[in-house]
Amino acid sequence: MRIHSALPFLAAVLALVAPAVAAPAAEKPDPAADAKAFQDFFRKKFPQVKFEDFVNGPYSMNEDMRKQWEEKEQFPPYEFALEAGKEMFEKPFKNGRSYADCFANGGIGIRQTYPYFDDKEGKVVTLELALNRCREANDEAPYSYVKDEMAALTAYMASTSRGKPFDIKIPDDPRALEAFEKGKEYFYTRRGQLNFSCASCHVQNPGERIRAEILAPALGILNAMPIYRSEWSGMGTISRRFTTCNSQIRGVPLEPQSEEYRDLEYYLSYVSNGLPISGPGARP
Numbered sequence: 193m194r195i196h197s198a199l200p201f202l203a204a205v206l207a208l209v210a211p212a213v214a215a216p217a218a219e220k221p222d223p224a225a226d227a228k229a230f231q232d233f234f235r236k237k238f239p240q241v242k243f244e245d246f247v248n249g250p251y252s253m254n255e256d257m258r259k260q261w262e263e264k265e266q267f268p269p270y271e272f273a274l275e276a277g278k279e280m281f282e283k284p285f286k287n288g289r290s291y292a293d294c295f296a297n298g299g300i301g302i303r304q305t306y307p308y309f310d311d312k313e314g315k316v317v318t319l320e321l322a323l324n325r326c327r328e329a330n331d332e333a334p335y336s337y338v339k340d341e342m343a344a345l346t347a348y349m350a351s352t353s354r355g356k357p358f359d360i361k362i363p364d365d366p367r368a369l370e371a372f373e374k375g376k377e378y379f380y381t382r383r384g385q386l387n388f389s390c391a392s393c394h395v396q397n398p399g400e401r402i403r404a405e406i407l408a409p410a411l412g413i414l415n416a417m418p419i420y421r422s423e424w425s426g427m428g429t430i431s432r433r434f435t436t437c438n439s440q441i442r443g444v445p446l447e448p449q450s451e452e453y454r455d456l457e458y459y460l461s462y463v464s465n466g467l468p469i470s471g472p473g474a475r476p
């Protein structure tokens with residue numbers, strides 16, 4: 193991949209930058225304080241970016257890209273997936289039931305509440321996981337987490353939540369707090385041959401270029417998912433983006449929807465509470 197050639201340079205730059213928001217180990221986890229510190233960090237670092245604009249990823253960081261994007265949005269490249277997703281969502285399963293039966297409010301306008309902590313199971317449940325569980329409960333084969341069907345379904349569900357702020361809850365349950373803490377730890381832990389953490393790129397270097405790409409800020413980084421990317425010539429789910437970013441640092445990606453990735457999604461979504469869902473999105 194062409195991105196690799198720029199990475200050794202970026203690694204050298206990063207070595208000079210002190211970790212910016214990696215909070216000191218607190219005695220008791222305090223997600224609300226973490227989210228506030230996280231959001232304050234980005235507001236201070238980018239005072240010219242309007243808060244709601246962080247959901248637009250690289251476009252919030254770069255005026256030229258933003259112009260190209262605004263033109264593109266008149267004929268959005270995700271339109272096809274969105275229509276397919278709506279059709280899929282509305283088509284009953286072979287047993288006559290449908291996705292609507294599996295979700296609150298028939299699945300409409302609820303994306304901003306995912307992932308949530310399931311207290312019966314004691315684990316984080318993402319929208320992608322809930323969709324496959326719904327399929328399996330209705331005797332349908334699960335979809336791949338990184339392919340078009342899942343992207344289309346989540347694109348449609350996101351579109352019904354556009355403008356609704358992320359509203360992720362962390363119940364006062366030690367298991368939920370642990371999931372949040374684990375997600376945070378995953379986000380700040382360096383790994384892969386290049387020894388990068390997610391934060392190395394998306395907290396310390398948003399707005400910087402890696403070859404043709406402008407790094408998105410970690411604040412609001414999931415609000416536009418799933419996304420159409422020209423480089424993929426298609427749509428990508430959150431799972432696809434997580435595994436791709438792990439591979440970029442020559443690390444070994446985890447299984448999509450593994451507990452670690454779900455905790456990571458829980459952390460990243462929670463610290464973006466208050467920012468509106470903007471998905472599906474389009475990227476160059």
Ligand code: HEC
Nearest residue numbers: 249250388389390393402405406407408413433437441475
């Ligand atoms: C080597 C730098 C690098 C690292 C490390 C990295 N990413 Fe990325 N990430 C990118 C690039 C490049 C893109 C595509 C451009 C962009 O949107 O930022 C991207 C895009 C994303 C996006 C989509 C953002 C958008 O608005 O299009 C998400 C979500 C994401 N990364 C999450 C993660 C997570 C989670 C980790 C840690 C597991 C991680 N990244 C680690 C470079 C990195």
